[in-house]
Amino acid sequence: MDVLWLWCFLDRPAPAEAAWPFWCEVTRSRLSARRGERAEFATLLPEAGDPWIKLQETAGTCRTHLDLDVEDIPTAIAQAEALGAQVIQRTTQGYAVLASPGGFTFCLTTWDRSASRPRLGPTLLDQVCLDIPPRAYAAEVAFWQSLLTAQVLPGRVPGFALLAPARELPLRILLQRLDADAPAVNAHADLACANRSQAVAEHEALGATVVAEFPHWSVLADPAGARYCLTDRDPLTGRLA
Known part of the structure; x- marks a missing residue:
């Protein structure tokens, strides 16, 4: 599969204010506008380069998962299934949720053609x-x-x-x-x-x-x-x- 960009998704229980300001500080980033039906998503915007870290406010426990940006989600789903992944959710909103053979949740998402390297720091x-x-x-x-x-x-x-x-x-x-x-x-x-x-x-x-x-x-x-x-x-x- 040709994965074009990788996202680290930090899933944290509500309220987001318990952790999101912390991650802004330690990554030297600013928080994007919140989005989603419940304003549950945000992106950490670095000082330079394209972002690669997103945040999600959840009703569950703390978790880290990956989003894989691909050109064509249906083709990527078929390739992942052939390798042993299981589809958890197919959506019409530009992403699909899958589980690896060992049960790790990840998403296949639509590539927005961002491709510059993230900034470096200490x-x-x-x-x-x-x-x-x-x-x-x-x-x-x-x-x-x-x-x-x-x-x-x-x-x-x-x-x-x-x-x-x-x-x-x-x-x-x-x-x-x-x-x-x-x-x-x-x-x-x-x-x-x-x-x-x-x-x-x-x-x-x-x-x-x-x-x-x-x-x-x-x-x-x-x-x-x-x-x-x-x-x-x-x-x-x-x-x-």
């Missing part, structure tokens, strides 16, 4: 990590590799692999093999940090909570309770420092 939300139960790992890796026509590159840390699509996209997709089982594949956002300890302090001052510390990353929870990671990766290259 801290950059540039990666979505799929947290995959051991039983689903092989099938999930094969699915995303084929869907994005990507190479699978082993990570420097055991249990991780990186997808490398042929087309340059604003988001990296990291595949993590969990140690314990889980009902379905989930995901979280990763931010590359030029100075992780400084970034942690800044995020705490804005309302985040440190959950755990590891040699190469810190796990935090945003003001809505959603977990994400600050990582020792170069914001320019995405690689571990």
Whole structure:
């Protein structure tokens, strides 16, 4: 499938005011006008370049999902189904909701022909990590590799692999093999940090909570309770420092 742009969607329970100002601050973005039947959607508009992060106010729990922009949604649906995806919802509003073989929700959306790279900074939300139960790992890796026509590159840390699509996209997709089982594949956002300890302090001052510390990353929870990671990766290259 020719995926032309990737979006990181941060789904947060209502009220949006619990988390949206936080994400504006940490991504150095401004909030677009709210849209949707319940004004439940907004986009984070960066200082330069096209946006790649969207926000959704939901009635459910915190979640991170991906939107894949494609030229033709019916063709993309057929390709995804042939690879093992299940269609959850078909709409007449320019998108479809699907689930990967491991149960991760993603959307196929209409490309608006935005294609410039996002801006860079000392801290950059540039990666979505799929947290995959051991039983689903092989099938999930094969699915995303084929869907994005990507190479699978082993990570420097055991249990991780990186997808490398042929087309340059604003988001990296990291595949993590969990140690314990889980009902379905989930995901979280990763931010590359030029100075992780400084970034942690800044995020705490804005309302985040440190959950755990590891040699190469810190796990935090945003003001809505959603977990994400600050990582020792170069914001320019995405690689571990």
